[in-house]
């Protein structure tokens with residue numbers, strides 16, 4: 192690969208992941224021959240039909256599952272396990288929040304694990320709670336929060352640990368349309384302020400075009416791969432009524448029309 196490795200860039204070469212099926216001797220490839228370079232600080236979208244292997248690819252980058260063959264690197268380091276340079280934001284915030292901790296305690300959890308002094312924890316959690324728009328809700332417990340608020344807590348907690356790379360697995364998929372739109376706008380604002388590398392998984396073309404600088408199209412599985420990559424040459428915030436937005440939407444839609 193010719194690109195010069197950046198510390199928070201992601202480099203994937205000839206990546207394969209297979210699961211052996213019980214009873215069947217043959218390997219079943221979920222993803223096959225995936226090649227991708229994501230630059231440090233880039234907002235990259237993985238777009239593909241349900242079940243094609245988007246989460247599997249994200250899990251390989253996160254180090255949650257091991258590859259069958261090929262390479263996944265962050266900077267010059269091969270990914271072998273989860274690391275503090277990468278954080279995952281899941282669709283279901285519920286499963287990642289501790290129900291017995293309030294908003295502030297949830298956000299500070301990782302910082303407490305790192306044994307940061309209380310005053311530093313407080314400063315960091317204040318910053319990110321306010322960045323995600325939750326100031327004033329610090330004392331609330333997850334059961335007292337809406338789905339959108341829980342997703343904000345998850346985001347604030349991830350951001351407070353300051354990973355260079357955010358891996359987001361359909362994080363707004365379970366939210367109502369209005370909350371989803373607000374969260375999309377805020378995520379773009381946060382990304383522009385923090386300059387993190389983002390890989391965002393979705394099967395929604397509009398969401399992909401609202402958020403991403405580039406969009407990688409994954410083919411339907413099995414043996415899914417990234418077939419095409421689109422540049423999105425539109426400035427932020429993206430305008431749904433922009434004719435170029437429509438043109439790109441239609442062009443990308445053609446990949447999924449049968």
Ligand SMILES: Nc1ncnc2c1ncn2[C@@H]1O[C@H](COP(=O)(O)OP(=O)(O)OP(=O)(O)O)[C@@H](O)[C@H]1O
Pocket residue numbers: 210221239240241242243244245246247248394412
């Ligand atoms: N541990 C596993 N063992 C066997 N098969 C698996 C395993 N994990 C995922 N798969 C299979 O891999 C394929 C891709 O799953 P994955 O969750 O990555 O797709 P996805 O594109 O994220 O789907 P969705 O958009 O519906 O979330 C599916 O057919 C799934 O059944």
